Amino acid sequence: EAGVTQSPTHLIKTRGQQATLRCSPISGHTSVYWYQQALGLGLQFLLWYDEGEERNRGNFPPRFSGRQFPNYSSELNVNALELEDSALYLCASSRELTNEKLFFGSGTQLSVL
């Protein structure tokens, strides 16, 4: 089966700009999760979408937002970029309403200059 795909692989932005990251889950998976992996901080939970709805969000400011489309793909938007937003953003998917086994993508490396 095709895995979780994320695009772009790398993204370079300047401070104050907006970034849009995309994720396509494994076919048949309805839940999509976003994690931030900043240097030295480990993986931090950002957002969880299921059936088009935001189910939970982590301790991040509102400028981190996203959505899930009818085909279960998802976008993560980061507005008013700050230098500390530079990180690897990982998307994961799972079958409906369970995080018992997450399948991760390869990530988008966001660099904010």
Add this chain to the structure above:
Amino acid sequence: AQRVTQPEKLLSVFKGAPVELKCNYSYSGSPELFWYVQYSRQRLQLLLRHISRESIKGFTADLNKGETSFHLKKPFAQEEDSAMYYCALSDGSSNTGKLIFGQGTTLQVKP
């Protein structure tokens, strides 16, 4: 506070030696514990879950609620076990979709 602690950033052992990757957690509810692994140039993937009580690639992990630990063990390390290992925790009583990850431990198995 909910927290997962992996005290070792790097664990280096020789091939054939036993391995124990430590994981301690702080959680007031009923946790579910996981080990995820990332091999070089590969994606992060689930290795095992405590509720499955299974052995994957020779690795086992037992949840010790008294010591709030979920250490990952393998009796004889192989070179192909070299990878980054993450311990993770989720709420076992309600589905929040959130996994709390430790900082990770790099396992280096030397020939």
